[in-house]
Each structure stands twice: as C-alpha cells, then as structure tokens.
Amino acid sequence: EVQLVQSGAEVKKPGESLKISCKGSGYTFTNYWIGWVRQMPGKGLEWMGIIYPGDSDTRYSPSFQGQVTISADKSISTAYLQWSSLKASDTAMYYCARHGTTVTNPADYWGQGTLVTVSS
Amino acid sequence: SYVLTQPPSVSVAPGKTARITCGGNNIGSKSVHWYQQKPGQAPVLVIYYDNDRPSGIPERFSGSNSGNTATLTISRVGAGDEADYYCQVWDSSSDHWVFGGGTKLTVL
Numbered sequence: 001e002v003q004l005v006q007s008g009a010e011v012k013k014p015g016e017s018l019k020i021s022c023k024g025s026g027y028t029f030t031n032y033w034i035g036w037v038r039q040m041p042g043k044g045l046e047w048m049g050i051i052y053p054g055d056s057d058t059r060y061s062p063s064f065q066g067q068v069t070i071s072a073d074k075s076i077s078t079a080y081l082q083w084s085s086l087k088a089s090d091t092a093m094y095y096c097a098r099h100g101t102t103v104t105n106p107a108d109y110w111g112q113g114t115l116v117t118v119s120s
Numbered sequence: 121s122y123v124l125t126q127p128p129s130v131s132v133a134p135g136k137t138a139r140i141t142c143g144g145n146n147i148g149s150k151s152v153h154w155y156q157q158k159p160g161q162a163p164v165l166v167i168y169y170d171n172d173r174p175s176g177i178p179e180r181f182s183g184s185n186s187g188n189t190a191t192l193t194i195s196r197v198g199a200g201d202e203a204d205y206y207c208q209v210w211d212s213s214s215d216h217w218v219f220g221g222g223t224k225l226t227v228l
Binding site: 035037044045046047049050059060061062095097103104106107108110111112113 | 121151153155157162163164165168169174204206208210212214215216217218219220221222
C-alpha cells in the first residue's frame with residue numbers, strides 16, 4: 001500500500017528555521033516525483049515545487065523559488081521542505097504528494113498534511 | 121505564467137448534475153487533472169488526463185476538455201460530493217504545475 005506520512009504540526013516564531021518531512025512507503029521511492037503544496041487558512045491549493053528523489057532534480061514555482069528548499073534523502077525514502085527564516089505569512093497546511101514517474105504525471109497519493117503555525 | 125480560472129462556487133440540488141468549469145488559454149491542448157478536497161482532509165485525485173478515473177472513483181465523475189474550457193461533471197450529486205474541487209495542469213512553458221483557484225460545490 002502506497003503511503004506518504006508527514007511529520008507533525010509545528011509552532012514556530014518568525015525568523016526561526018524549519019524542516020518538515022514526508023516519508024514514502026509501499027513503492028520505489030526513487031522512481032516517483034514528490035511535490036509540495038501549500039494551503040493557507042481558508043484558501044486554495046498552491047503548488048510550491050517538486051523533486052525527483054532518484055537524482056534530486058528539483059523544480060520550483062516562481063512564487064516559492066528562493067523562499068523554500070526542497071530536498072530528499074533516498075536512503076530513508078523521505079522528502080523535505082525547509083525554511084531558513086520563517087514569516088507569519090508561512091502559516092499554512094503543507095501537503096506532499098506523489099506524482100508519477102514523469103514530472104507531468106498528476107498527484108495520485110497525498111500525505112496527511114503538516115500544519116505550520118508561525119507566531120510571535 | 122499560465123492562469124486557470126474556476127468559479128468560486130457551484131450549487132446543485134441532490135440527484136442533479138453539477139458542472140464545474142476550469143478556464144485557461146487553449147487549455148484543450150493540455151492535460152487537465154481534477155482534485156476533490158473535503159473539509160479537514162487532503163486532496164484526492166478524481167479525474168486525470170481530462171477524463172480518466174482512478175480506481176475507486178465513481179463513474180458519476182467525468183471530465184471533458186476543449187478549446188479554452190475544461191469541465192468536471194458530477195452526475196446524481198449527493199451530500200457526500202460537497203467539497204472543494206481544483207483543476208490542475210502542467211505548464212510546459214515554465215516547467216511547473218498550476219492549480220485553479222478552486223470551486224466550492226454545495227448540495228442544496
């Protein structure tokens with residue numbers, strides 16, 4: 001059974017750093033793209049970026065380029081989304097999602113989401 | 121950057137057919153995917169490549185795509201279909217995914 005299990009909710013202060021995770025199981029992690037999606041409170045889905053764990057090929061939305069870093073550790077089948085300096089506006093639910101073996105395949109499995117709250 | 125436009129809301133009576141549109145410049149030349157998101161839950165893929173259904177998605181869900189509009193059609197709508205629906209395409213000119221703004225489906 002394909003599963004994406006995300007790390008737990010985080011409460012951080014502005015300026016702090018953060019790295020959240022998404023662990024894949026039930027499939028060959030290195031062969032499928034993993035994407036990240038932001039959902040701010042009461043708002044729609046925003047695509048942030050995507051990574052191919054096999055070779056760490058990464059693409060970013062222009063809106064998030066330079067604001068976050070997407071990475072993966074294929075030895076433990078885990079993808080990451082990280083911030084070096086959080087802002088209050090980063091408060092949101094973040095989802096990881098498995099795409100297919102090519103970057104243009106849709107997201108067929110989703111993690112449960114990680115709620116990030118940034119507040120002083 | 122490619123823009124997808126969805127109506128903010130669609131209302132339909134139980135048992136009727138709901139149609140949710142997704143507009144984009146020459147969207148008919150792209151593959152459109154649709155996601156359903158119920159409150160407090162992660163999105164679920166309901167239609168991919170314009171009109172294919174993942175296993176487990178009822179036949180009541182179908183899609184079409186032509187010209188500047190893609191449409192998600194849900195027939196015999198029930199209370200369990202109340203959710204937000206998002207369209208998505210791959211923008212090959214900029215190498216990234218794009219979501220529509222989402223449509224809230226209300227069953228009257």
